[in-house]
Amino acid sequence: MKYCNNCNVEVAGKRKVCPLCQGRLTGDKYQDEVFPRISFIYKEHSKFFKMMLLISIIAAAVTVAVNILLPQRGAWSLFVLGGLGSVWASIVTSINKRKNIPKNIVYQVITISVIVFIWDILTGWRGWSINYVIPFVCVFAMISMATITKVRKLHIEDYILYIIIDGLFGIIPVIFIIFGFLDVLYPSLICIVTSVISLSAIIIFEDKRLMAEIRRRMHV
Amino acid sequence: MKNKKVSEWSKLDNAAKIFPANSKKSDTKVFRFACELFDTVDRQVLQQALNITLEAFPLYKSIIKSGLFWYYFEKSRFDAIATEENLPPCSTLYDKNNKTLLFRVMYYKKRISFEVYHALADGAGALQFFKTLIFHYITIKYKYALRDKSPVLDIEASKTQKMDDSFQKYYTDAKVFNKKKNIKAFKIRGMKIPEYRISVIEGIIPADKMLSKVKEYKSSLTIFLAAVLMCSINEEIPLRLKKKPVVLSIPVNLRNYYYSQTARNFFGVMNVDYNFSKGSGELTEVIEALKQKFKENLTPERMEKRINKFASLEHNFILRIIPLAIKDIILKIANSIVDRSYTSTLSNVGVINMPADIKPFIYSFDIFVSTNKLQVCVCSFENQLRISFTSAFISTEIQRRFFRTLTDIGIPVIIESNIVDEEQEAM
Numbered sequence: 336m337k338y339c340n341n342c343n344v345e346v347a348g349k350r351k352v353c354p355l356c357q358g359r360l361t362g363d364k365y366q367d368e369v370f371p372r373i374s375f376i377y378k379e380h381s382k383f384f385k386m387m388l389l390i391s392i393i394a395a396a397v398t399v400a401v402n403i404l405l406p407q408r409g410a411w412s413l414f415v416l417g418g419l420g421s422v423w424a425s426i427v428t429s430i431n432k433r434k435n436i437p438k439n440i441v442y443q444v445i446t447i448s449v450i451v452f453i454w455d456i457l458t459g460w461r462g463w464s465i466n467y468v469i470p471f472v473c474v475f476a477m478i479s480m481a482t483i484t485k486v487r488k489l490h491i492e493d494y495i496l497y498i499i500i501d502g503l504f505g506i507i508p509v510i511f512i513i514f515g516f517l518d519v520l521y522p523s524l525i526c527i528v529t530s531v532i533s534l535s536a537i538i539i540f541e542d543k544r545l546m547a548e549i550r551r552r553m554h555v
Numbered sequence: 556m557k558n559k560k561v562s563e564w565s566k567l568d569n570a571a572k573i574f575p576a577n578s579k580k581s582d583t584k585v586f587r588f589a590c591e592l593f594d595t596v597d598r599q600v601l602q603q604a605l606n607i608t609l610e611a612f613p614l615y616k617s618i619i620k621s622g623l624f625w626y627y628f629e630k631s632r633f634d635a636i637a638t639e640e641n642l643p644p645c646s647t648l649y650d651k652n653n654k655t656l657l658f659r660v661m662y663y664k665k666r667i668s669f670e671v672y673h674a675l676a677d678g679a680g681a682l683q684f685f686k687t688l689i690f691h692y693i694t695i696k697y698k699y700a701l702r703d704k705s706p707v708l709d710i711e712a713s714k715t716q717k718m719d720d721s722f723q724k725y726y727t728d729a730k731v732f733n734k735k736k737n738i739k740a741f742k743i744r745g746m747k748i749p750e751y752r753i754s755v756i757e758g759i760i761p762a763d764k765m766l767s768k769v770k771e772y773k774s775s776l777t778i779f780l781a782a783v784l785m786c787s788i789n790e791e792i793p794l795r796l797k798k799k800p801v802v803l804s805i806p807v808n809l810r811n812y813y814y815s816q817t818a819r820n821f822f823g824v825m826n827v828d829y830n831f832s833k834g835s836g837e838l839t840e841v842i843e844a845l846k847q848k849f850k851e852n853l854t855p856e857r858m859e860k861r862i863n864k865f866a867s868l869e870h871n872f873i874l875r876i877i878p879l880a881i882k883d884i885i886l887k888i889a890n891s892i893v894d895r896s897y898t899s900t901l902s903n904v905g906v907i908n909m910p911a912d913i914k915p916f917i918y919s920f921d922i923f924v925s926t927n928k929l930q931v932c933v934c935s936f937e938n939q940l941r942i943s944f945t946s947a948f949i950s951t952e953i954q955r956r957f958f959r960t961l962t963d964i965g966i967p968v969i970i971e972s973n974i975v976d977e978e979q980e981a982m
Contacts, residue, residue, distance in 0.1 A: 344962060373642065
């Protein structure tokens with residue numbers, strides 16, 4: 336074993352310097368290291384995202400500047416900012432939840448719905464968000480959830496909650512219909528019917544698991 | 556046939572509830588037990604031993620999920636696989652976006668390492684699992700050498716006893732209002748190691764020599780080491796901050812005070828402080844001061860308060876119905892306040908015992924814990940006492956002074972450490 340004359344300690348491993356005082360060690364017997372050597376990982380993907388973030392900021396700053404120079408057409412740069420913000424919101428949620436696809440789908444449905452709703456309001460409410468986008472996103476989410484869980488052979492208990500949330504979300508257009516917010520009915524009707532079918536299927540066939548899941552998630 | 560069984564689940568115990576909200580890359584709340592043998596570890600035997608051990612500790616198959624009000628354990632279908640060590644010590648085990656089992660078993664050359672997420676168990680609880688694992692590993696691997704012997708492990712707790720939430724059992728309704736003034740402790744500062752890694756520096760010391768020295772100071776081992784640690788930290792305090800006390804947070808294993816065989820959490824924490832601007836700072840004086848503080852802190856009333864403090868979290872109705880997302884924020888704020896109240900932590904896990912027939916196959920045991928400050932863990936096996944420092948800082952001054960104090964009073968020390976600085980490596 337090696338020895339540090341400074342600290343008066345023996346040092347295990349293949350060191351040249353003392354872990355305590357960083358002084359030179361004497362003696363030349365080598366021993367195995369106790370811990371494996373693990374190199375620092377300089378994360379490449381985070382660098383990519385940092386580049387993307389910088390590019391987005393450059394794009395945003397330049398458009399705002401150009402918009403201020405050419406104000407004749409109104410504040411069109413806000414659209415660019417809103418667009419960039421929406422894309423980032425969607426990317427960040429999907430990256431955070433990438434390990435759990437059903438959860439990812441639910442988060443995407445909610446993020447997208449909120450974003451299109453805001454866009455619709457800010458661009459003079461033509462109702463396209465609740466007429467078309469939200470119902471179709473919901474239907475698409477339910478179909479993809481059903482397919483992905485079957486293809487990836489996920490266990491029912493890992494996604495039952497997300498099917499329920501998505502199903503309940505898909506019933507919300509009922510309110511729009513009752514209050515007469517809608518100009519076009521068929522997308523919402525498709526959405527509501529799909530939701531009712533998917534919710535009933537879960538309640539009929541997986542009632543025990545559903546109750547157990549609710550009990551677990553809601554315990555106080 | 557489809558499996559119609561509903562997954563088992565259970566609540567987190569009272570101490571565990573604070574961990575998921577406060578785990579981050581810089582402080583993963585993971586601790587490691589390691590056991591060094593005399594031969595290279597056999598992966599297949601280790602896997603076999605792991606499978607047997609898991610059957611006796613059902614909770615270890617769990618993952619943590621979040622409900623509307625609380626986190627909970629849910630039995631998972633993940634398999635526990637023993638892997639060759641390829642991660643820095645005490646790497647993340649709980650990540651809410653990437654669910655895995657809450658422990659890992661790794662091997663490297665002659666060492667078996669077992670890392671646990673603190674929400675699952677405390678040191679004493681996890682030690683039950685680790686001892687069982689090592690026991691099975693040795694009985695399988697050295698079947699031939701042990702053929703005439705039938706070693707028995709000294710853990711006779713049933714599955715239910717191991718799953719027991721002892722905080723619930725010993726909770727009394729007594730109020731815990733103690734208007735203790737929150738002292739702001741001295742905080743160690745310095746450059747940190749990149750990527751939230753920690754440095755591990757362990758001192759191996761002959762236990763008999765250490766204990767006879769401790770006797771000369773008329774002290775107990777924990778008090779003696781706490782005093783040496785405080786004095787080592789004191790040397791680091793810049794003059795303008797000398798007014799702040801050095802506070803050590805010391806976990807207390809409540810199993811020593813209440814009957815419990817739980818393999819989950821059952822610990823309390825006591826803070827002991829010493830103000831170097833008010834005393835002489837001599838080792839003997841610090842020891843005397845600590846003796847008094849330990850005595851005050853280990854009375855039955857204080858013990859009861861410790862249990863109630865944790866358990867009150869669950870018995871306060873208003874707290875219970877606050878949604879988890881808000882609870883997380885509250886617990887994070889509470890944690891950052893608590894964090895400011897101590898300088899460092901010293902945890903003495905005590906003597907690790909194994910059956911006499913098994914002992915000859917084991918060289919040593921050690922334990923250390925993740926930290927974003929500096930922490931010390933102590934345990935002993937046979938005549939080998941191990942003092943393990945983990946630290947988030949690049950500087951090793953406190954460790955150097957600590958071991959220097961020991962060698963100066965004639966205690967021999969062998970140092971083992973991990974490499975965090977590339978320059979330290981030999982060519």
